[in-house]
Amino acid sequence: MSVLILGTAGAGYLYYEHLNGNIRSGGRAGGESGVKKAPPNALGDTPLNILLIGSDSRADEKNIALGGGRNDKDRKPLADVQMLLHVSADRENASIISIPRDTVVPIPACKDKDGTSYAATANRPINESLQRGGPGCTLTTWETLTGTYIDHWLMVDFAGVVAMADEVGGVPVCVKTGVWDKSNGIVKGGSGLKLKQGYTDVQGEQALQWLRTRHAFGSDQNRAKAQHMYMNGMMKKLQGQNAWTDTGRLMGLAETATNALQVSDELKSVSKLFDLSMQLKNVKLDRLTTATVPTSPYAPNPKAWLQLVPSAADKMWSMLRDDVAFDKNGDKAGTKPKPSSKPKTPAEAPGSFAVTVVNGTDGGGESPVEGRAGTMAETLKGKGFTQAGSSKEGGGRKDTIVSYPKADGDQGKANAQSVAKSLGLPESAVRADAKAENITLVVGADWREGTVYKRPTTIAGDLPEGADDKATCMDVYSVYKWDGKS
Structure with a gap:
């Protein structure tokens, strides 16, 4: 160097x-x-x-x-x-x-x-x-x-x-x-x-x-x-x-x-x-x-x-x-919206590609919300994604994602982003999947109700209890304390 x-x-x-x-x-x-x-x-x-x-x-x-x-x-x-x-x-x-x-x-x-x-x-x-x-x-x-x-x-x-x-x-x-x-x-x-x-x-x-x-x-x-x-x-x-x-x-x-x-x-x-x-x-x-x-x-x-x-x-x-x-000194990072990155390839017409909806609401350890996939498939149809349909297979996830076949490249990504945007999902929810056969919406445990995704608000410094572990000096468990002499 x-x-x-x-x-x-x-x-x-x-x-x-x-x-x-x-x-x-x-x-x-x-x-x-x-x-x-x-x-x-x-x-x-x-x-x-x-x-x-x-x-x-x-x-x-x-x-x-x-x-x-x-x-x-x-x-x-x-x-x-x-x-x-x-x-x-x-x-x-x-x-x-x-x-x-x-x-x-x-x-x-x-x-x-x-x-x-x-x-x-x-x-x-x-x-x-x-x-x-x-x-x-x-x-x-x-x-x-x-x-x-x-x-x-x-x-x-x-x-x-x-x-x-x-x-x-x-x-x-x-x-x-x-x-x-x-x-x-x-x-x-x-x-x-x-x-x-x-x-x-x-x-x-x-x-x-x-x-x-x-x-x-x-x-x-x-x-x-x-x-x-x-x-x-x-x-x-x-x-x-x-x-x-x-x-x-x-x-x-x-x-x-x-x-x-x-x-x-x-x-x-x-x-x-x-x-x-x-x-x-x-x-x-x-x-x-x-x-x-x-x-x-x-x-x-x-x-x-x-x-x-x-x-x-x-x-x-x-x-x-x-x-x-x-x-907590970085609150501006939590309040300023991130700019959207527009895909280079425009999305195809909503009704021109299939979207499979999977109920993954049991991903957080709770019981699944019955009929959740069907509800969201109907929601997508109402937004013009007429080929949307629900799957009976489960896919428990903690977070909601929209995946697309990796082989579909930029076009698949653009189409998946259009699905996400229509539901209020963030761009980070869009993922490429080498095994996917078509665009798939997995409704996760973070979205158990409603038809418009409400993004959880996060505030700078608001870590969960017990996570922040910065210490100036370490406690020593009693059995291992040493007097510095023996």
Whole structure:
């Protein structure tokens, strides 16, 4: 990255090529989510979404030495840390959203880089998505879950975390009392984290221990809070070091980062990584919100697995899709209407194409609204879509969508947008579907009554209870408190 500032002649060019050679990459997506990139705002800008993945790979001796588990050397890694970094279209605010690793979600059909196919599964922990098609499958899982297009993924393993923490000279974290996360008579294992009360700049193996600590902080939710504290601390450290303008810092960071990170294919060059970092450098720390999606015990396996709280998750996904700021300083993002993007291809006459209506009102866990598909099919007929008809097949969804056959391209999209517009649905509800045979309206659990969709209002900073998890200092569970002496 420093070479882009200094020039690329002579030895500089060779170093640039050396850095490019360090970068490991893979496909952006592992399957089909049908989610498309949000339309640009009036200035032509779109939100930026990056999925950050922490792998528990033991594929080499460095990772075994740091994480233990030699028996897992040949096991496919799990995505034990997953965070979505969302940067607003105007680059004024950003948020980091976590889902705990043991949260049960639907994982879509995916294909691995070696061509191995994995069938969709309805209820498995989200960290298994990495085993079912690599980081691209984890990205597709998040897209399917949130309805939000994700531009890139970045993945780091144990050794990469240690290297990056050392390169920045340590990351500031804080505990309210001394902590020692070790085995005890009730719970075996532990990260080994041992810190005195107050602030510490963790680096090397200690940084990894901080990110892996769960028992001492009480839960997976609190582990995510500690991970977010680390992310905030790293951003603050980099901004304090003028990392984007200091040539010496850039060279060290470039060497370490290109060795530590794996990235999606469209980032496989130093120049593209540099361009990406330049979009992040100006986000103010007081406009960076960290949040974890609220969860509850998963009834079939409550001691081991979690499930998303539907109302809370749906609200957060809606804010993401609509680019509404997670912090209260960005209320203008929630009140100014987004400009409509007119399709380049005009829609065909409403009565010239078929529309199938599916009742998905049971997608929120409630009983379906009887006759809902028929009611909406008649509504569409009254609006000129004379070939609209209802389907007896269910299609439970939390959110209402209008899908169209991917093979129909721009014409299919334009026709689907005309259906959505006639019902008051937002453009974000229109999705391409490789398996669709015609345009399909799935009436979701968010639209159980009425014939005109009333878009839920979202206000900047109005996160569901328990989601905003920014902390200045971590509480320590009593069993793991340490006096700093023994």
